[in-house]
Amino acid sequence: METRTKHMRACSQKIKDLISPAANLRGQHQRVERDALLERVNSVAHAVGQQLSAGDAVGILSENSLDWVIADLGLQCLPLTVIPIPGFFTATQILHLLESRNIKAILAPRGHHLALLKEWRLTTQIAGLDTLGLYLSPESAASGHTTSKYQKVTFTSGSTAQPKGICLTADQQWAVAKSLQSALEPQRLVRHLVMLPLSVLLENLAGVYTGLLMGAEVVVFPLSETGLSGSSAFDASKAIALIRSSETQSVILLPQMLKDITTHLESSADSLPNLRFIAVGGGKVPPTLIQRARAIGLPVYEGYGLSETASVVALNLPHGDLVGSVGQPLPHLRVTIANDGEILISTSQEWAQQHHLDLPTETVASGDLGQLDSDGFLHVTGRKKNQLITSFGRNVSPEWPEALLISCDAIAQAFVYGESRSKLAALIVPQDPDTAREVIAQAVDKANLQLPDYAQIDSWHVLEEPFSPANGMLTLNGRMKRDAITSRYLSSDPMTRT
Helix, strand or coil: CHHHHHHHHHHHHHHHHHCCCCCEEECCCCEEEHHHHHHHHHHHHHHHHCCCCCCCEEEECCCCCHHHHHHHHHHCCCCCEEEECCCCCCHHHHHHHHHHCCEEEEEEECCCCCHHHCCCEECCCCCCCCCEEEEECCCCCCCCCCCCCCCEEEECCCCCCCCCEEEECHHHHHHHHHHHHHHHHHHCCCEEECCCCCCCHHHHHHHHHHHHHHCCEEECCCHHHHCEECCCEECHHHHHHHHHHHCCCEEEECHHHHHHHHHHHHCCCCCCCCCCEEEECCCCCCHHHHHHHHHCCCCEEEEEEEHHHCEEEEECECCECCECECCEECCCEEEEECCCCEEEEEECHHHHHHCCCCCCCCCEEEEEEEEECCCCCEEEEEEHHHCEECCCCCEECCHHHHHHHHCCCCEEEEEEECCCCCCEEEEEEECCCCCCHHHHHHHHHHHHCCCCHHHCEEEEEECCCCCCCCCCCECCCCCECHHHHHHHHCCCCCCEEC
16 A cells, blocks of 8 residues: 555655646636646546556546546556557457456446446546546456556457557656647647547647647547548538637547548638647548648648557648658657668657656567658658559559548548459549549549659449448547458459449
8 A cells, every 4th residue: 555655655746747737628618727736637647546456457548638637647657557448349349348457437428328348346446536436347356466567458459349458557648748848838729629539649638738749729529510420421611610719729639520621621611720739640631632622721741650650750840841741750769770671669768757657669570661852751651561562473562552542532441452463453432422533533533644654543333321430430639540450342253344
């Protein structure tokens, strides 16, 4: 008990030192200043610490809220492993997490209607939290404890009943936030609006942690208020209205969100003059989309990251920008390119020592192909395992023609394939289900004009259902699950010649 108390005091002091005196949280109905935030964080740590033991795993299963942020920070003060559970996971996937990670407790809304927690015992109200309660597993008393050096396990995909988890230390997470704080300091951003699920590492670290370090106001609304509905529907007009009314200066968007917002603004009289910085990542962003967005005044900058390295690896910035690249690596990382073109990522131990953080020394093989130019900008050309070899021996990264296809207004999503074929083919999801076939054909022709003959799309098929996390075709960050798409759609060739 004494050891745990010392750990809690040390981590509580660390959280206090990390959160700027100027920082605060704002939700739909309240604003929490820094001192009150720290008080609530400590209350959560004390209350949860009374119920759990060192080494226990605890989940967070909740909609975006101030409570989510406070709970996440409070749990960092305890020797526990925290597992944010994506809201779009099915009951089967959640059950897998509970069993495989030996989760002893879950913070979830009191009075919820989750059947999977019906046998779990709700403890008394957790001080510091308005809406979340701590549910204890019926097996928690009998099961043993497994001490882990990892503070958080983040899940990157939901395409199977056994989603993949990435283990991270607290220092790894705060290293990203500190590095982003340094990179973004010249922008003097004072208000950030959370637009992505907090269970997504990108928003959790690059949005909330970085905002609190910078002394910004972090605005947190339920996802439904940001325009997101379910796992893949997005209402751009609703998002624009919230960005405007909250007078936010920064947001993080996925590529499809940026495309929808840009298209809406191009066809309306709306504008977003308060925005100073829009980070976009989670998937390939066509350079033409960046250019379109900037043409209507959106300060958009593409970035790149991996969950294995605690999210953001590289980012374009106003003082260091090259459209078509994903920016320069953040200060705490070293990026090199292997002989076969794979992007390799390691930590700058000099930076880690300077900031008193204990970071991994091993190099992470990203699985992505790319190159660094003479000015240090990173260019990502595709996934190593996705590279196609046509029957004529030509190597093609499918992300290349895919990016050109989705840069066309008529096409929302595209999946290119053609391993061992003489010509490439594509599965296409139109922006509007009622889009005429002729319009799609024109868009494909437009993309082909920008490609050499061996990378052009020879045949294509229109899908009625979009790729989404809900149907297992996308990761949480919006990346296509190519194996799942191939298994579902290409076990027999559905292609129609154009």
